[in-house]
Amino acid sequence: xxxxxxxxxxxxxxxxxxxxxxxxxxxxxxxxxxxxxxxxxxxxxxxxxxxxxxxxxxxxxxxxxxxxxxxxxxxxxxxxxxxxxxxxxxxxxxxxxxxxxxxxxxxxxxxxxxxxxxxxxxxxxxxxxxxxxxxxxxxxxxxxxxxxxxxxxxxxxxxxxxxxxxxxxxxxxxxxxxxxxxxxxxxxxxxxxxxxxxxxxxxxxxxxxxxxxxxxxxxxxxxxxxxxxxxxxxxxxxxxxxxxxxxxxxxxxxxxxxxxxxxxxxxxxxxxxxxxxxxxxxxxxxxxxxxxxxxxxxxxxxxxxxxxxxxxxxxxxxxxxxxxxxxxxxxxxxxxxxxxxxxxxxxxxxxxxxxxxxx
Amino acid sequence: xxxxxxxxxxxxxxxxxxxxxxxxxxxxxxxxxxxxxxxxxxxxxxxxxxxxxxxxxxxxxxxxxxxxxxxxxxxxxxxxxxxxxxxxxxxxxxxxxxxxxxxxxxxxxxxxxxxxxxxxxxxxxxxxxxxxxxxxxxxxxxxxxxxxxxxxxxxxxxxxxxxxxxxxxxxxxxxxxxxxxxxxxxxxxxxxxxxxxxxxxxxxxxxxxxxxxxxxxxxxxxxxxxxxxxxxxxxxxxxxxxxxxxxxxxxxxxxxxxxxxxxxxxxxxxxxxxxxxxxxxxxxxxxxxxxxxxxxxxxxxxxxxxxxxxxxxxxxxxxxxxxxxxxxxxxxxxxxxxxxxxxxxxxxxxxxxxxxxxxxxxxxxxxxxxxxxxxxxxxxxxxxxxxxxxxxxxxxxxxxxxxxxxxxxxxxxxxxxxxxxxxxxxxxxxxxxxxxxxxxxxxxxxxxxxxxxxxxxxxxxxxxxxxxxxxxxxxxxxxxxxxxxxxxxxxxxxxxxxxxxxxxxxxxxxxxxxxxxx
Numbered sequence: 031x032x033x034x035x036x037x038x039x040x041x042x043x044x045x046x047x048x049x050x051x052x053x054x055x056x057x058x059x060x061x062x063x064x065x066x067x068x069x070x071x072x073x074x075x076x077x078x079x080x081x082x083x084x085x086x087x088x089x090x091x092x093x094x095x096x097x098x099x100x101x102x103x104x105x106x107x108x109x110x111x112x113x114x115x116x117x118x119x120x121x122x123x124x125x126x127x128x129x130x131x132x133x134x135x136x137x138x139x140x141x142x143x144x145x146x147x148x149x150x151x152x153x154x155x156x157x158x159x160x161x162x163x164x165x166x167x168x169x170x171x172x173x174x175x176x177x178x179x180x181x182x183x184x185x186x187x188x189x190x191x192x193x194x195x196x197x198x199x200x201x202x203x204x205x206x207x208x209x210x211x212x213x214x215x216x217x218x219x220x221x222x223x224x225x226x227x228x229x230x231x232x233x234x235x236x237x238x239x240x241x242x243x244x245x246x247x248x249x250x251x252x253x254x255x256x257x258x259x260x261x262x263x264x265x266x267x268x269x270x271x272x273x274x275x276x277x278x279x280x281x282x283x284x285x286x287x288x289x290x291x292x293x294x295x296x297x298x299x300x301x302x303x304x305x306x307x308x309x310x311x312x313x314x315x316x317x318x319x320x321x322x323x324x325x326x327x328x329x330x331x332x333x334x335x336x337x338x339x340x341x342x343x344x345x346x347x348x349x350x351x352x353x354x355x356x357x358x359x360x361x362x363x364x365x366x367x368x369x370x371x372x373x374x375x376x377x378x379x380x381x382x383x384x385x386x387x388x389x
Numbered sequence: 390x391x392x393x394x395x396x397x398x399x400x401x402x403x404x405x406x407x408x409x410x411x412x413x414x415x416x417x418x419x420x421x422x423x424x425x426x427x428x429x430x431x432x433x434x435x436x437x438x439x440x441x442x443x444x445x446x447x448x449x450x451x452x453x454x455x456x457x458x459x460x461x462x463x464x465x466x467x468x469x470x471x472x473x474x475x476x477x478x479x480x481x482x483x484x485x486x487x488x489x490x491x492x493x494x495x496x497x498x499x500x501x502x503x504x505x506x507x508x509x510x511x512x513x514x515x516x517x518x519x520x521x522x523x524x525x526x527x528x529x530x531x532x533x534x535x536x537x538x539x540x541x542x543x544x545x546x547x548x549x550x551x552x553x554x555x556x557x558x559x560x561x562x563x564x565x566x567x568x569x570x571x572x573x574x575x576x577x578x579x580x581x582x583x584x585x586x587x588x589x590x591x592x593x594x595x596x597x598x599x600x601x602x603x604x605x606x607x608x609x610x611x612x613x614x615x616x617x618x619x620x621x622x623x624x625x626x627x628x629x630x631x632x633x634x635x636x637x638x639x640x641x642x643x644x645x646x647x648x649x650x651x652x653x654x655x656x657x658x659x660x661x662x663x664x665x666x667x668x669x670x671x672x673x674x675x676x677x678x679x680x681x682x683x684x685x686x687x688x689x690x691x692x693x694x695x696x697x698x699x700x701x702x703x704x705x706x707x708x709x710x711x712x713x714x715x716x717x718x719x720x721x722x723x724x725x726x727x728x729x730x731x732x733x734x735x736x737x738x739x740x741x742x743x744x745x746x747x748x749x750x751x752x753x754x755x756x757x758x759x760x761x762x763x764x765x766x767x768x769x770x771x772x773x774x775x776x777x778x779x780x781x782x783x784x785x786x787x788x789x790x791x792x793x794x795x796x797x798x799x800x801x802x803x804x805x806x807x808x809x810x811x812x813x814x815x816x817x818x819x820x821x822x823x824x825x826x827x828x829x830x831x832x833x834x835x836x837x838x839x840x841x842x843x844x845x846x847x848x849x850x851x852x853x854x855x856x857x858x859x860x861x862x863x864x865x866x867x868x869x870x871x872x873x874x875x876x877x878x879x880x881x882x883x884x885x886x887x888x889x890x891x892x893x894x895x896x897x898x899x900x901x902x903x904x905x906x907x
Contacts, residue, residue: 060582064484099843099896100512102580103545108484186481187517211893214481214511275787297786349675349682349701351787 032082032152033239035075035143037066045248046241047139048340049262049355052331054312055136055162056098057342060105065140073147077155077238078128080230087127088223089154090118091171092145093138095183095206096216098344101137104216107186111145114184114220121180121192126223130154132169134237135162136342141218156233160240160360161329164287164311166206167199168372170232170362171224177202178221185213234360240266248338258338259353268357269386271316271323272305273298273335275351287311288343294352305354307332309343314377316354325379327364327372328386329357356386391450391907394616395832396430396605397647397825398422398456401668401728402802403429404828405437407444410907412654412833416441417825419802421728426458427604434608449614451905455621455831458601459594460641463691466498468600469593470569473536474501475528475560476585477508477543477552481517487542487585492692499593502536504528508552509544512894513845517544520552522559529563539564540592542573542585547842550574569595569635576636578841579896583696590690591638598637602630619870619905623699625650625680625830626837626902629870641690642699644827649674649681649700651830652798655820661796662785662814665826666803668710669725672702673784676798680879680902705784709803710734711744713773721776735761744806747773754805778808785813800826837879837902838865845894855881855897862901876903 035043044062047055069075083089092111094101111129119126126149129142134157146153158169172178180194183206191209196202210217224232247265251258263269274296281290289310296303300318308315313330316323324330332341335351363372364385374381392415393408399422407416418437423429438444462468474487487503488496506528508520532539539560543553550572557570571592577584605618620633625646633640648665659679665672675682681700688697706723710730714720726733726741733739735746736757748754750762750770789795794815799807802824809817822829840861844854859878866876880900 060485063489063582067485067489097512099579103482103512105478105482105544105581106484107480107482186484188480214515214517215513215894349788 033077033155035069035077037069039242040065040069042242042245042249043139043238045245045339046243047134047136048342049244049331049333050160050237050241050329051135051162051340051342052312052329053309053341053343053346054164055133055138055342056101057344058137058139060101061137061140064106064108065143068144068147075143075147076152078152079155080226080233080235083127083226085225085227087226088124089128089130089226089229090115090126090223091130091132091158091169091221092142093132093219094141094216095210095219100215104186104214107188108144109148110184110186110218111141111220112148113188113190114182114218115145115149117182117184117190117192118180118220118223121182122223124223126151128152128154130229130233131157131238132221133157133159133162134241135159138162139238139241153238154229154233155238156229156235157237158233160234160237160363161327162312163372166203168376170234170368171221171229172199173232173367173371180222181206182220183209183213183217184220185217189213232362234362252337259333259355262333262338262355266357268355270353271330271356272296272300272318272354274300274305276346276348279346279348290343292346307354310377311343313343315374315379315381316356322381322384324356324386325374325381325384326377327359327369327383329359331355331357358386390445390448392445392448393832394449394452394614395828395830396433396452396454397644397827397831398426398429398454398458399644399667399827400457403433404825405433406825406828406832407437407441407449408829408832414822414829416444417822417828419825426456426461426601427608430454430604431608431611434612438612446612446614449616451619451907452605452609452614452616453619453621453627453831453834454605455643455647455827456601456640457644459597459637462594462597463495463590463641466495468597469499470538470596471500471536472538472540472589472592473528473532474503474540474542474585474589475525475556476503476505477520477541477546477556478581479505479507479518481509482544482581485582487589489582490694495691495693499589500535501589502532504531506556510546510549510552512545512548512843513847514549520555522555525556525559526563529560533564538569538571538592538595540571540573540585540588542581542588544581545843546574547579548845576638578696578898579843580696583694586693587638587695587697590693590695591636594637595634598634602634619834621647621831621834623697624837624839624900625834627834627870627905632869638690642688642697645672645674645700645702646681647827647830647834648672648800649676649830650834651826651828652676652800652820653679654829654833655800655822655826656796656798656818658796658798658818661798662788663798663800664781664785664804664807666799666801666807667708668727668730668803669706669708670704671707671781671784671801671803671807672704673788674700674702675788678879701788703784703788705780707744707777707780707806709743709745709806711806713742713744713747715769719772719776721773721780744773744777745803748806753808774808777806778811781807782812785811789813799823835902835904836866836869836871837900838862838867838869838871839898839900840865841896841898843894843896847893851895854895855883855899858897858899859901862899866901866903870905871903872906873903876901
C-alpha cells in the first residue's frame with residue numbers, strides 16, 4: 031500500500047537516516063525542514079514498494095552532490111530535483127514513474143521525495159546503499175561495473191549539465207565532481223532510469239521504512255525516558271560496541287574527502303579502554319584496544335550518549351560523550367562482488383571484511 | 390586609582406562587586422533579582438554603596454554588566470521590536486523560507502515579515518546573481534511604518550558581505566537614519582538559517598537592549614558614577630555598551646561563562662573543572678586555557694535555532710535549596726526551595742529539609758541555626774552526603790576529557806553543599822569570594838574578536854588565509870575595546886569543505902582576546 035508521509039514521519043526518517051548515515055551524508059536537518067515545507071504546501075509525498083509498480087515502469091535514482099558546508103548557505107531553489115527528472119524524461123523521451131534514493135543516509139533521503147511530490151509520482155521504499163558512502167561507484171545499482179548514462183545535474187539557479195558515455199563510474203565521478211564545483215559546490219544528480227524489474231535485483235528494499243522505524247524508536251525512548259540507544263539496537267539488529275567520550279580528533283583533507291581518526295576513552299563497561307575510529311566522510315573502522323571490532327561495510331554509527339541522536343563527522347569534537355552502535359550491513363553489500371566496491375580495500379585498507387560478531 | 394564595577398544579574402541574586410586596578414576585590418553586595426532587572430541593579434548598587442561608605446565612587450572608571458535582560462525578553466516575548474527581514478538569496482535559497490520552524494507566538498510578537506530578493510554569493514566568493522536593488526527598495530517601501538527594526542541576511546555573506554551592505558544602505562535611504570539595521574554577517578557564522586535567525590532576534594531586541602542599557606546608566610548616574618560601560622557576552626568577553634545596543638543577541642548566554650571565568654580568576658588556574666552551585670542546580674563546565682570549553686551543538690534561543698556557541702555545561706539538580714526526602718527511599722531533588730531557602734530551610738526555622746541543612750548537620754558549613762538540624766540521624770546525613778558526592782563525581786567525570794585528575798574549583802552561593810574531597814580531582818578549591826564569582830567574572834572579562842568565514846583558496850594559500858583570519862580577529866578585538874599589545878589568538882579551528890577538490894576552499898574560525906584598554 032502506498033504510504034503518504036506526514037510531517038511526523040519525516041522527522042523520524044531524518045533521525046533514522048542520520049543513524050544509517052554512519053557519520054556521513056550531511057546533516058539531515060535542512061532536508062527534513064524542506065520536506066516538511068513541501069507537505070505544508072499541500073504536496074503529497076508517497077512511498078511505495080517495488081512490488082506495487084509494474085516491472086517495466088521506469089525509476090530514476092537521485093541525490094544531492096557537494097560539500098555539506100555549501101548546503102548550509104545555498105539552501106537550494108526547491109525545484110532542482112523536479113527539473114532534473116523532467117530533463118531526463120525529455121532527453122530520453124520516456125515517462126518516469128517513480129524516484130528512488132541512491133542512499134538512505136543523512137540528507138540524501140529526502141531529495142527524491144521532494145522531486146516526486148512535485149511531479150505527482152511516488153518514491154520507492156528502497157535505496158542503493160542502505161547507509162551512506164562517499165562515492166557514486168559505491169551504489170549497489172552499479173556493482174555490475176556500468177556507469178550511469180546519461181546523468182542530469184541541475185543547480186539552484188536553473189543550470190543543467192548532461193553527462194553521457196562516461197568510461198566507468200570513476201570517470202563519471204571525476205567529471206561530475208568537476209561540474210559540481212563549477213556549479214557552486216552543490217548540485218542535484220538524477221541518474222539514468224532503471225526498470226522496476228532491474229531494481230528488484232539490485233536495490234536494498236524497505237530502507238526508508240527501516241530509517242523510520244529507527245527514528246521512531248529514538249523518539250519513543252526519549253519521550254518515555256528509556257534508553258534510546260537500546261531502542262535503536264532493538265529495532266536495527268544492532269549492538270552497542272563502545273561508550274565513551276572523544277578525546278582526540280585528527281582530521282585531514284585529501285582528494286576532496288575528510289579523512290581522519292578519532293580517539294575515544296571508554297566509560298561504563300569500557301571504563302579505562304581506548305577506542306579509535308577511522309573515517310573517510312563516514313566512520314569506517316572501530317578498534318578497541320587496537321583490535322578491530324567493526325569494519326566497513328557494516329554500519330558504525332555514533333550517537334549522542336543521552337539522546338540517541340546521530341552525530342555526523344562534521345561535528346565530532348573533543349569532549350563529546352557518545353555511544354557507538356554497530357549494525358550489520360545489508361546482505362547486498364557483503365557479497366564477493368559488492369565487497370570489491372564497498373569493502374575495506376575500496377577505502378585503501380589492506381584488511382579483510384570481518385562481519386560484526388552477533389551479540 | 391581606577392576601579393571596576395561588576396554586576397551579575399542571576400536567576401536568584403543580583404551581585405555587585407568592586408575591584409581595584411590589581412583586580413583585588415574591595416567591596417561586594419548580594420541582592421535579590423527583581424522581575425524588571427533594572428530595579429535589582431539599583432538595589433545591588435545601593436546596598437554596595439551603603440555598606441561601603443568609604444568607597445570613592447568617582448574612581449569607578451569601568452562598569453560591566455552581565456544580564457539576563459535580553460534572554461528574558463525573548464523567552465517572555467516582551468518588549469520586542471517589530472522586524473522586517475530582507476534576505477539576499479533568490480533563487481538559490483528559496484527552498485527554505487525565513488522564520489522556518491519558529492514558535493508561532495514569537496513570530497507574532499515581532500510581527501515578522503520578510504522579502505527575498507535576487508543576489509548572493511557562492512562559497513568561493515563568485516556572485517551568484519547581481520543584487521536586485523529595485524526589489525530591495527520595494528521591500529523597504531513595504532516595511533515603511535510597519536517595522537521598527539530591520540535585519541539583512543544573504544547567501545555566503547560571511548565570504549562576501551557586499552550585497553548585505555548595499556541592501557542595508559538602500560533600506561537606510563528609504564527608512565531613514567533612525568531605523569536600526571542588523572547585518573547577519575556581523576553576528577553569525579556560516580549557516581544561513583541560523584545566522585538569519587540570530588539577525589532577526591537581534592533586530593527584535595534592539596529596544597530591550599536600550600532599556601537594559603538605560604537602566605544600567607541610570608543606576609550608575611544616580612550615584613554619580615561616570616564610567617565606561619560594558620556588557621558581558623556569550624564567550625565571556627566584553628562589549629562596549631554602544632556595541633551591545635547594536636548586538637544584544639550576543640549577551641543571551643553570558644551567565645554561565647561569567648562564573649567559569651570568575652572561577653579561573655579567583656583560583657588562578659587556567660585548566661580546571663568548574664562546579665558552579667546555585668540555589669536549584671549545579672553547572673559543571675571545563676576551563677581550557679582560561680576560557681570555557683564551548684559546546685559543539687547549535688544553540689537554541691527560546692525555540693529558535695542559532696549557531697552561537699555557548700559553554701559546554703552539564704547541569705545536575707543539586708543546589709543549596711535542593712529538597713531532600715526519605716519517604717520512599719532517599720530522593721535528592723530535582724525539587725528545590727530556591728531563594729525561599731532563607732525561610733523554608735530547617736536551619737532558618739522552616740519545615741523543608743534541604744541540602745544546606747545536611748551540609749550544616751555534617752558540620753561542613755556553618756550558617757543559620759545548627760541546633761535546628763541537631764536531631765538529624767548521623768547515618769542519614771552521611772548517606773545524603775555520599776549521594777551528593779556520587780552525583781558530583783559522576784558529573785565531573787563526564788565533562789573530563791582524560792582520566793588524569795584535574796583541579797576542581799567550587800563556586801556559587803550553594804557550593805557549601807558539595808563535599809570538598811571529590812574523586813577524580815587533583816585538588817578541590819573553594820576560593821575566597823566564591824559566591825560572587827559571576828560578578829567578578831564580568832568585572833575582569835577581556836575584550837574579544839571572532840571571525841568565521843569560508844576562505845576561497847584560489848587566490849591565496851591556506852597559510853595566508855589563516856594569517857588573514859587572525860588579523861581580522863585581532864582587529865575585531867581591538868575594536869571591541871582590547872589593548873592591542875595584549876591581544877592573543879585563543880582558538881583556531883579549520884574545517885575543510887568535504888567533497889570539493891583539495892585546496893579549493895576552507896572554513897576558518899579564529900578567536901582573539903586581550904585585556905581591556907585602560
